[in-house]
Amino acid sequence: MYDVGVFIGFTSSIVCTPLEGFFAGCTPVEGLLVNTLDCLYDIKCVELLIDYFPTLNQSNVSLMDSILVPPNQNTSVYDHLLNLFIDEWSININYSKYYDECVPRSCTYTIIDQINFSYAFTLLISIYGGLIIILRLITPILVNMSMKLSVVSLRQNRTIETSFLVLIIFTSLSTQTVTITESNPSLLTYDKLQAMYPNTLKCFCSNTAIRYDKFMSLSPTLHEVCSSDFVHDDFLSALKEKVVVRNKHSDWTDRAFSHFQLLMNFCRLANETITAAVHRFIMGSMVISNMLNKNDFNTQTNVTLDQFYRSTIVDFRLAVDIQRLFVQIDQPYTGKATGPNNNVASFLFTEIYYANFTLINCDCATNVHCQTSAFIYQDTNVTNSYVYIIPGIVKGCFIxxxxxxxxxxxxxxxxxxxxxxxxxxxxxxHYHLHPLIYNPTLSKYPPNTSVLEIVKELMIEQWNPLYIYEPFYESCAPSYCTYSKNIRTKNTMGVITTLVSLIGGLTVALRLITPQLVKLFYWLLTLNKKKKEKQPQQGNDYRSNIFK
Known part of the structure; x- marks a missing residue:
């Protein structure tokens, strides 16, 4: 590792001005990771870059307006990378939006209400009046058994019957909502309650954090090639024995071993990534407060699994992209060095050639996507003629x-x-190869799918999730369930008791109020009579005064 400088001058006296914070290493990536980029915090250093690279002035980017500011000075790119180049997490929590997304269906609460004085007084009157009515009802029956009493008129009986009928209907039809608690319900009981009271049933779990491995398993299936002979050690050994070093640019058969070996490594890497990710996932927990019904359980589990699938695939895809980026940046030498002159190597830009060795207008140093068809030549001495173009296989800048x-x-x-x-x-x-068999019902990758597309999907065919509701319920272990239902306020005895209490209460109330109402009525009547007697006397006095 050494400092990087800018050489200024084109004469014999060349001045090297070091760039603060920039270093060079064995590879560009190694040098970049230890850079502190201190030059980008210094105006003079940025001006030096602009002078040395005049084409920067022709771009739309103004470096003078992009000068970095502390406190990130003297921090290496590697340290920034460990922190994902994040200086500070800006967290904005909006409870209103959270509530809007939740959309509560209903809320319940419990209050303790003491009986007030008016209710107690009314209750005492009802009880007292009810006892009076009961005695009044029983006494005539007992008396009628020994004496013949006069029969009440038919009209009066109908009026009384109608009044009682109205009171009975009103009292019997009145309903109220009650909350019922079921302790330690079994799954069968829960299913019955869920079917009867789906909107109000709530069961509270004894365990609010349930590990996924208690009720779920994942058995992913990789692409068929990952279990085929093409990634087997015996096949790779057979290919390695057939490698022939060409005097010039080798045909694809010399790359076949590296081609299939890298394919095997991708399969192993995908399998290891999946195994580790699945282990971390199933060791995690689903956090719940209330028991989920089967529909909600399936929905939430599928959503969680989809998120896990996407995150695992994205992580693997990023790892592959980073590796490809490092290869593009470092431009490692990929040629073979064998024979008596293997200590001499000529490092040139990797180039892509046609079979006739005509140079394609594509430079691997600047375009990592350079590619051409893969050819197999006639013999070990490469000529301008080729025997076979391999369908679907291309030759790129790197393996x-x-x-x-x-x-x-x-x-x-x-x-x-x-x-x-x-x-x-x-x-x-004589090594026998078993070809791949494409089954569209089992594989989502047609034969003409590029390896890049397969790798981007983690080489997964199916995740094969298995989750069962019964173990989930047992892990939740609801301590109790509550549900609400509408019931009749009064049963038959309740209706009779209410009617008796109502009639008795009215009787007592009228007994207390009626005498006072009668007294008030007579007092108002007397007062009115006195006013009428006083008015004629005043009229006679007025006429007498006129005729005097």
Missing amino acids: INSLLYSTLQCLYVDSDCFPNLVSFLLGGN
Whole structure:
């Protein structure tokens, strides 16, 4: 690792001005990670960059307006990378939006209300009056058994019957909502209550954090190629024996070993990533306060699994993209060095060639997507003629690009190129290869799908989740459930008691109030009579005064 400077001057006296905070390493990535970028905090250093790279003035970016400010000075790019280049997390919690998204369906609360004086007084009157009515009802019956009493008129009986009928209907039809508690319900009891009271049933879990492995399992299935002979050690050993070093640019058979070895590594990396991610996931917990019904359980579980699938695939995709980026930046030398002159190497930009060695207008140093078809030549001495173009396989700047931009179509049993590929790769080797078999009902990747698209999906065919509601309920272990239902306020005895209390209360109330009302009536009548007697006397006095 050493400091980086800018050389100024084109004469024999060249001045090297160091760039503060910039370093060079064995590879560009190594140098970048230890850079502190202190130069970008200094106006003079930025001006030096602009002078040395005059084309920067022709761009739309103004470096003078982009000068960094403390406190990130003297911090390496590696340290920034560990913090995801985040200086500060800005957290904004909005409870109103949370409430709007929740959309509560109903709320319940409990209050303790003491009986007030008026209610107690009314209750005493009702009880007293009810006893009087009961005695009044029983006494005539007992008397009538020994004596014949006069029969009440039919009209009066009908009036009384109508009044009683109205009171009975009103009292019997009145309802009220009550909350019922069920302690330690079984799953069968819960299902019955859920079917009867789906809108009001609430069961409170004894365990609010339930681990996923208690009720869920994941058995992912990878692409068929990851379990095929093409990534087996015996096949790779057979390919390695067939590698022939060409005097010039080698054909694809010399890259076949690296091609399939990298494919095997991708399969292993995908499998290890999935295994680790699934283990972390199922060891996590679902946090709930109330028991979920089966529909909500399925919905929430599927949403959680979808989030897990996406996050795992994105993480793997980012890892692959970062590796490809490092390869593009570092431009590692990929040529072979064998033979008597293996200590001499010529480092040139990696280039893409046609079969006739005509240079394609594509530079791997600036365009990582350079590619051409893969060819198999006639013999070990490369000539300008080729024997076979391998369908679906391309040659890129690096092995990783060659593999990712290729397809697996020649590895399938119904492919015309499979026999030719095996013949060119293995020759007289007696190793028996089993081709891939495409089944559209089991695989979501057609044969012409690029390896890049397969890798982007973590090489997953199916996640195969299995989650069961019964273990989830047992892990929740509801301590009690509550539900609300409407019931009749009074049963038959309650209706009779209410009617008796009402009539008795009215009787007592009228007994207390009626005498006072009569007295008030007579007092008002007397007062009115006195006023009328006083008015004629005043009129006679007025007429007498006129005629005097």
